[in-house]
Amino acid sequence: MSEVLIFLLGLVCGWLICLLSGNHLREQAEKQDFQSQLKTYDTIFEQYVDQLTEKQEEIRKEIQTWLQNAKRVAGQPSRGFRINQEKANQVLELINQGYNTVEVAQKLGLGVGEVELIQQLKNSEITH
Numbered sequence: 001m002s003e004v005l006i007f008l009l010g011l012v013c014g015w016l017i018c019l020l021s022g023n024h025l026r027e028q029a030e031k032q033d034f035q036s037q038l039k040t041y042d043t044i045f046e047q048y049v050d051q052l053t054e055k056q057e058e059i060r061k062e063i064q065t066w067l068q069n070a071k072r073v074a075g076q077p078s079r080g081f082r083i084n085q086e087k088a089n090q091v092l093e094l095i096n097q098g099y100n101t102v103e104v105a106q107k108l109g110l111g112v113g114e115v116e117l118i119q120q121l122k123n124s125e126i127t128h
Contacts, residue, residue: 087118088122
């Protein structure tokens with residue numbers, strides 16, 4: 001009877017060892033799979049960071065170009081915009097007589113914005 005008991009005890013121990021080693025092997029496989037997934041995600045993340053860095057550099061260069069163009073344009077004298085002095089005098093004379101900007105624009109055949117601009121430029125000239 002003790003031989004049967006020893007045999008059964010050995011059988012149970014063997015079964016437990018197989019069960020535990022199977023779980024351990026499964027956990028190891030899952031851990032390796034997880035590490036593999038982490039490496040994949042890390043590679044993808046690095047690619048995105050590289051793309052963002054490249055895009056940032058492109059944007060920085062474009063901003064530099066815009067700044068250089070703005071400085072160049074700002075340094076050039078204005079060639080296309082001139083106020084007709086006679087027209088400006090007529091506008092200012094009518095405003096001094098008490099006409100509002102809409103009335104002045106209608107009388108002289110100008111846009112209201114143009115009349116307002118002439119008035120603002122004259123006011124700016126007076127304050128400076």
